[in-house]
Amino acid sequence: MWFARLDAGWLFGDISPEALTTLEAVPLLITSRDPRVLKRLYPETYEDEEQEREWRRNAGEELKHLFASREELVRGDLQRIREPLAGRGKVLLIPDPHASGWLAALNAARLALYALNDLEPGWMAGVERERMSPQQRTALARIRLLAELQSVLLGERTSPPEAPTADPEEDASGDD
Amino acid sequence: MSSRPGGSTETREREKTSLARPWNVVVHDDPVTLMDYVTKIFMQVFGYAKAKAERLMLEVHHQGRSIVWTGGREQAEIYAQQLQAYHLVTTLERVES
Numbered sequence: 434m435w436f437a438r439l440d441a442g443w444l445f446g447d448i449s450p451e452a453l454t455t456l457e458a459v460p461l462l463i464t465s466r467d468p469r470v471l472k473r474l475y476p477e478t479y480e481d482e483e484q485e486r487e488w489r490r491n492a493g494e495e496l497k498h499l500f501a502s503r504e505e506l507v508r509g510d511l512q513r514i515r516e517p518l519a520g521r522g523k524v525l526l527i528p529d530p531h532a533s534g535w536l537a538a539l540n541a542a543r544l545a546l547y548a549l550n551d552l553e554p555g556w557m558a559g560v561e562r563e564r565m566s567p568q569q570r571t572a573l574a575r576i577r578l579l580a581e582l583q584s585v586l587l588g589e590r591t592s593p594p595e596a597p598t599a600d601p602e603e604d605a606s607g608d609d
Numbered sequence: 610m611s612s613r614p615g616g617s618t619e620t621r622e623r624e625k626t627s628l629a630r631p632w633n634v635v636v637h638d639d640p641v642t643l644m645d646y647v648t649k650i651f652m653q654v655f656g657y658a659k660a661k662a663e664r665l666m667l668e669v670h671h672q673g674r675s676i677v678w679t680g681g682r683e684q685a686e687i688y689a690q691q692l693q694a695y696h697l698v699t700t701l702e703r704v705e706s
Contacts, residue, residue: 474696476700478693478699478700478701479700480702488686492686492689492690536646547640557640558640583646587643
């Protein structure tokens with residue numbers, strides 16, 4: 434995959450089938466109703482139960498609407514993925530006004546993949562990965578790919594992201 | 610968040626007390642979110658300079674949490690909601706007297 438900075442935004446090209454699958458899963462991941470995902474995307478804010486309930490009634494509802502609108506934004510850009518020249522691969526344009534929404538959506542998708550696949554903190558840092566199942570390896574590879582797209586949008590990357598593989602031994606994502 | 614529903618008398622009294630004391634906005638570490646992303650969000654939400662945002666991000670990373678802002682409850686809630694909108698694990702804690 435390559436990327437380029439245009440006046441209109443960021444252009445990603447030569448998107449592999451694996452990368453496309455990963456990207457197309459983003460809208461589904463960020464609107465997942467799985468309790469593990471909900472727990473992470475709507476974390477407890479107050480220790481006090483009543484304050485927490487009130488928080489969820491107010492802020493929680495607003496966040497739900499925000500995440501839904503973000504899902505629409507990402508889905509719309511994904512639907513506009515093109516293959517401008519036959520055989521030259523697909524390209525995705527992320528317009529500048531959408532970049533902030535994409536950054537957050539990519540983060541949410543990474544968090545959802547982490548939660549849904551029961552990944553462990555050490556694996557993110559490259560520790561004891563031999564205990565990972567093949568499915569977990571694939572999930573980690575996808576998390577890394579989405580991190581690389583985030584890095585491009587953050588302006589931190591100068592070389593192209595690589596397509597995900599199920600062997601995420603060289604993790605350069607620099608996770609927090 | 611701009612409005613809060615009424616609730617019971619006890620709740621309102623407790624909220625009066627709560628509003629009178631400052632609150633900490635606390636961001637917690639998570640193993641997935643990128644460090645550069647956290648820095649950017651701190652700059653965006655609070656308007657912090659990059660050096661301060663990076664220092665707070667590193668505090669989150671190394672100590673597991675960081676108090677990123679302290680002040681009135683209403684503003685603290687606004688910040689917490691903005692941080693959660695970007696999926697940073699954020700809690701609100703009343704400053705102990």
